[in-house]
Amino acid sequence: MKVTGKAVKFGDNIDTDVILPGKYLVLIDPNDLAKHAMEGLDPAFPEKAAQGVIVVGGKNFGCGSSREQAPIALKYAGVRCILAESFARIFFRNAINIGLPVIECKGISAAVDSGDEVAVDFEAGKVQNVTKGTSLQAPKLPPFIVEILADGGLIENLRKRLNKK
Amino acid sequence: MNITEKILAKGSGKTSVSPGEIVDSDVDMVMVHDLTGPLAVEAFKRIGVEKVWDNQKAVVILDHQVPAESVKAAELHKMMRQFAKEQGIRIYDVGKGGICHQVMPEKGHVLPGTVIVGADSHTCTYGAFGAFATGIGSTEAAAVLATGKIWLKVPSAVKVNVEGKFKKYTAPKDLILHVIGKLGAGGAIYKSVEFRGPTIRDMSIAGRMTLCNMTVEMGAKNGIVEPDETTRKFLEGRTTKMLPPFESLISDPDAAYEKTVNSDVTDLGSQVACPAQVDNVKPASELSNVPLDQAFIGSCTNGRIEDLRVAAEILKGKQVKDGVRTLVIPASQEVYRQALNEGLMEIFTDAGALVCGSTCGPCLGGHIGLLAPGETCVSTSNRNFIGRMGSTQANVYLASPATVAASAVTGHITDPNELEAHKA
8 A cells, every 4th residue: 555645744743623623513424524624734735635635643643532523623624644743542553443543753844844745565564755765664564554544444344344254 | 450450350250350451241220311311312223222231220310401401301301301201310300410410329220339430420429438439431330331341441450549638728629639730631541549447437429429529530430438437327218229238349468559658637738720721720829810700519520519518618608709700500409409509599699799590500601601712710610621611712710619718708719728827
């Protein structure tokens, strides 16, 4: 599994209230949620992300609430993958469960600037900054997580597993 | 093993587990609410199984947007009522429960030694009863509803050792804000935080809940306190289930901890988390130049009877400052009833505070008491992120019930111990 895209960079402790403010949690349609992605920090984000981007975060990305609407909003706004120094654990699981790849990658904040072209290979854990000609090795995701992502999310993965039984 | 490892070993049918190990654990209880439940129901329907794995082990609580503040919220509530009915799942509807993290233990759904997951990040609150409890998302909750299982990475643990006696108006909330300030917003990421020591043994269930509740604000997977007689007393009459022997839930003397934090609360003063991160903690006494527009006493962190009692003690016979709208929201219907019996509602009302029905309300900026641009609120809740309580240009300060009550009286952030001194 590989993705490429232009990087949009954020800092440390990006919380789910800025990723998707609480007042939008009554929205159910993912495309409605996408219109408000990152509204707390950058209301123009959905426009920037529409072409397909890779979000680069610092430490503790996605901290705060368990709202799955946060990764859903990012995914449907056009985010193909999130790379961060570290993730808040519920956000990390939620992203994988909805089929949005997330990789913990030490040194990513310093290695990438907004606008850089980035290529990610999940199975190999390889992150390339195509613009700068540099690369980073992230820890590989466990095979069962790669499988969930390859299936498109936890529900699809579970359907497959339950059907096999 | 420590208590968290013991619970996860039992949950996954192993004799022992160690940090970093991924286990497939049985789930003893799963909870969803009105904002995470609807997505879970949609995901559950996509899995293709008819019935939840065990309808006695699932609970639905309507608490975030209650009573429905919009047609959209009303539709979500309707959807959850229907799902609960179809599946025979216990639902706590408007007027029957309150905030999920208060209702779960009050109604006997939280037992020591169990594995509990909830589609809400503050599910970690139940660690106060010696349960392993952690927050999950909606899709994961759907998978648990279908299978009764969840994969979990066994966390490494941080031990927080607490000794000393609190000063009159210093509380567990001040302690947890102090610890978060010390460890940082990502200071316990993926980890278990275990509270130990004489101060914890002497602490009420309400205080332990406040501590465990906010462990997620430093990234923790769970917060936990070993169960004891205080736990047993709280649970009496709330559950008919057999409790496990508490000796099996005591951390071994040689249990491994990645880190130990020692804290003495003897000289701890009132603490405040300043905008817009929970680890931006300062003493209340240094913030007296912060004028307020709103004060909020409530939430799953500090909406319990003990919290309302201390707020009422400070507000009794006083008036909240003009221009500081003060909201008091009991954490549950049970707390509401108790506060009514004790005459606290009269004190709040006479002081010019507004008492609302139990809901998460302003804590997450869903409804009731949202902030306009440029406004400032001091709140007993758990998050002060940008836009958390309304406008992205509003400021939220987090503090104890005593600090919020004292601040409501003066109109600016006030150390409650200094308010008393001022009066004398």
